[in-house]
Amino acid sequence: MRTALVIGTGLIGTSAALALAARGVRVHLSDHDPAQARTAAARGAGTDEEPEGRCDLVIVAVPPAHVAATLAEAIGAGRGRAYLDVASVKGGPRRELEALGCDLSGYLGTHPMAGRERSGPLAASADLFEGRPWVLTPTRDTDTEVLNIALELVALCRAVPVVMDADAHDRAVALVSHTPQLVSSMVAARLEDADETAVRLCGQGIRDVTRIAASDPRMWLDILSANPGPVADVLDGLAADLTATVRALRALDCAGAAEEAAAGLESVLRRGNAGRARVPGKHGAAPAAYETVTVLIGDQPGELARIFADAGRAGVNIEDVRIEHATGQQSGLIQLMVEPQAAAALTAALRERGWALRQ
Structure with a gap:
């Protein structure tokens, strides 16, 4: 993949563009709000200039209600070799495209399972999809080249491809x-x-x-x-x-x-x-039964780095972490989740270094 056109420069579209641009793909950006496309371009996601010819990939990253019409326009204009959308629903847009009479051999519906509470290009990140599932919904009509380009996109974004039926996905x-x-x-x-x-x-x-x-x-x-x-x-x-x-x-x-x-x-x-208990745990594996070591931590710069460094010196890997902030206080409780056999060693090491542990 050498060129891509991203239509819709919100959180998902701009994040995909940032990931592709960082890996050498020339990305063109388009949005119904030109200012939003310019913002994405200013962040290094690509250029808001129109491509001179067909792009290898067209990514449609617009709200679900506008996916089919946007795709139909792009397919009709021959803007790319392959067309993907990244909407969070898959069955409806495909049925709308069929009703519009579009040739769907060059289209593949996809959905990266990643997001944030914030939206827009300023919230985007090149690593948004890293390690996250990216659903692909090919059909018998999907051209093999399109599927391969979709898999290349997922790989460049460092996501994990998951193949599903569109309605099962929904x-x-x-x-x-x-x-x-x-x-x-x-x-x-x-x-x-x-x-x-x-x-x-x-x-x-x-x-x-x-x-x-x-x-x-x-x-x-x-x-x-x-x-x-x-x-x-x-x-x-x-x-x-x-x-x-x-x-x-x-x-x-x-x-x-x-x-x-x-x-x-x-x-x-x-x-x-x-x-x-069925929710996948670390690295997608079955959830592990970690032991929790709870420590009182002050709200000062460097405290998190210090406690992680002390755990590292003790040879303990922190599997997960949560922080509970105390209302109105300049302190909180940090919960360090570790393998059960490592809990005693971590507890002893942190006490030795002056940390206040809590039950």
Whole structure:
């Protein structure tokens, strides 16, 4: 691949352009807002000048509702040898292209499973896709050359290719991406009118649950509008669980029904344990049972570097890390996740170097 045209210079389009440009591909940038394309170009993602001829690859990175029309225009104008889109839904755009009578042998629907709460070219990064799944949805009509170019794109972005059926992909992202966004937003919405004293009690749990609620509502409205059926199906199941859980909570106050209600609540919690255990862990492997070493850490420059350096001197690899900030305090708790056999050595080493450990 020597040349690429990226149509849509938001977070995903600009990130792909940055990755390609960094690896020697000449990237042309196009956007309905020329200022956004200029911003992406200024960041080193390519040039906002029109290509002189056909590009090896055209990447369409526009909202789902505009994917089919944008692709149809590009295919009709013969702007590339291969055409990909990176929208978060796959079945709908392909059916729209079929209805428009487009030749789909040169097209492949894709979806990089990466993103951020922020959007736009200023939020983009060349390493956004590194190590992340990138779904490819080829059909029997897909030309082999197009599939090869798509695989080259994924490799240049250092992502991991995953081949799926388009409709199976849409059902999957409804479960693991679209529904979590809605649930996060609904929980966060409870905080909007909450008493200030309640908000001040927010800890790491509520921060974890509501992190993605900071995402752009307009972008998510576009995504949800393109995949409403599968998301509604997942929410139907969730609604049934919520109804049963509310009924069980009410019954805890009723004599004679408390035992059955507690069993129902325990069932939901245990099913949650079982589902969480299926979420892939480090490097995509089965989730590991790490030991957590919790340390009090001050909010001063260099403290994180110092604790990681002390762990390194002890010969302990930190598998994962979380920080819980103390409200109104210049300190917090850092949770260092390590292999169980390394926990004792890390604990002893950190104590020896003066760190205050917590249970």
